[in-house]
Amino acid sequence: MPLKIKDVALRAGVSVATVSRVLNNSDSVKPDTYTKVMKVINEVQYKPNAIARSLKVKNTKTIGIMIPDISSHFFPEVVRGIEDIANMYEYNIILCNTDLNREKEQKYLEVLTEKQVDGIIFMSNIITRDLALKLKSLKVPIVLISTEYEGFPAIIIDNVAASKEMVSYLLNKGHKRIGMITGKEDDAIAGTSRYEGYKLALREAGVELDKSLIVSGDYRFKSGYEGALKLLALPKRPTAIFASNDEMALGVIKAASVLKLSIPDDLAVAGFDDVDMAQKIVPALTTMAQPMYEMGAVGMRLLTKILHGEKIPCNNVVLKHNLIERESC
Amino acid sequence: MPLKIKDVALRAGVSVATVSRVLNNSDSVKPDTYTKVMKVINEVQYKPNAIARSLKVKNTKTIGIMIPDISSHFFPEVVRGIEDIANMYEYNIILCNTDLNREKEQKYLEVLTEKQVDGIIFMSNIITRDLALKLKSLKVPIVLISTEYEGFPAIIIDNVAASKEMVSYLLNKGHKRIGMITGKEDDAIAGTSRYEGYKLALREAGVELDKSLIVSGDYRFKSGYEGALKLLALPKRPTAIFASNDEMALGVIKAASVLKLSIPDDLAVAGFDDVDMAQKIVPALTTMAQPMYEMGAVGMRLLTKILHGEKIPCNNVVLKHNLIERESC
């Protein structure tokens, strides 16, 4: 039903080639014909069919974004960063929630390639060898965010250093017994490395590691809440708790509140991420900020560079973390 | 570079038509040939080009989602609901952040139509006549969420009733002076109607409206914070504050905390939305829940029905709101 380039050509009394030329204002077309064609285009409100175009030019100006879950904190900001830059370069984004489910991931990767996306931004906790192989086989540029793998460009922060910094900060504030709620063990990037940073800070300060102060969580509120209850039930309870992410830190705060502990006097709480809410809650949460928006933006900018033919080294881009002192410590 | 249907046909010793038939398992194809072709497809890892397919069959199995901003609360949940259902029916979603900016909106609508999306889910605060006309002219099915306009199917809640219910609840708790922080005035749906509900509840209870208790906000934390400071500086301060959304309610809580007012004893606070954070903060926020995920899911389900040719009446689907009592009142 909608008009095709042919119709425009007919009405303007030129060939389809000419119309295509004014559309892409490539090649040379006489000013007269240009305006003549433009007039028709505007009159009939002609909108070129991008699908047909894509078939010929072999690019779709759309990229895929694979994230675990848009409704969990952290991701919306990243996605927003991606979209803003994508928009700037006239790309659109197809959003895929994987729930960290391998089958869903697989399925999405397939439809994304079938739909001929120009590139993919991939976020996940851990990338297995299999997955990496699969990603490589796609022949489409891929940028990783908040995860890494040999052979792929990735946007990350230095989790070990960031975590160490936070724990050192707590140590400097005089805390000797610092509880930690870790992320999932199988999650290389945030899980292991943030715990690594914790241990490094202790070692540097000459404080002995007390395993009873470590409980493992899964990044969710509930696990932070329950982990804190466990830690706070200890005979020698910690004076500070560092949670691997803000969501769990919120759980810690909640736990403290049911135990009628005041923050930061009875218990200092530190988080990780600097999720939007961190500054809005009472008490405002001291946390290690990840530049979420920027991670998305930088990742997308990198991807566009690749798509524009620039040769990009496949190494990690490490963005700066930032310790934000607020009321909870 | 990737293999085409022709290549598969060649290797399998059949025609492209036959390959296409096994791909779409339509028509009749002999079991023998079916397996023969399938074998080749698997061997060479053939992936059909969805763009080429779309050009011919005139659908893209992708829909557009227009939202103000994915990084503001409320939307991620809705989007998640949409995506889950979309995924179920093999649709993908292109995410567009409009920032409620008319030009961006316009631009996105254009590229979405050029990219031949099969449908659009549109969220915005207010729909002007111009915009509605534009939407109609797109010839593509559109479902509205959290907004409405004559002639479009829309998924909403009854904001007036919900708001009235909340205020009545506060009144029943014995509050006589209830402050309200409204949304933007130009925002028909949530802004005006929630204030409307407030007034209705007062009238019903025979409480006189005191305009000094009404301050207008813009749905953002800061405006909630500042609005609360203003209200709490009143000679006769309110004993309860109802904010038009949770984000602002959080601002109210923050304001109360700097003024050293305890919640709910010195001040009751109520929000609207039941954003994920509402239950996680201290004190947990009493709020009017909107079924965000469900709104997305129902909206998308409606859209798929339309896309599958069902005739759907263009009226509002009103989902149930739900008053959630927590600690802040």
Next chain:
DNA sequence: CGATAAAATGTAATCGATTACATAATGAGG
């Protein structure tokens, strides 16, 4: 003013699938 180069436009092939229509293979029934 005519030859020639440069600019503008047109013709038709192409991208990679689907599908109407034509044709070939198979099976049933006498």
Next chain:
DNA sequence: CCTCATTATGTAATCGATTACATTTTATCG
């Protein structure tokens, strides 16, 4: 074993753009 209906497969047009190449128009200049 032959005819005819049915099933299976193949041929070629088509979707709506882009673009290589061919052709026409315009401009330049001796």
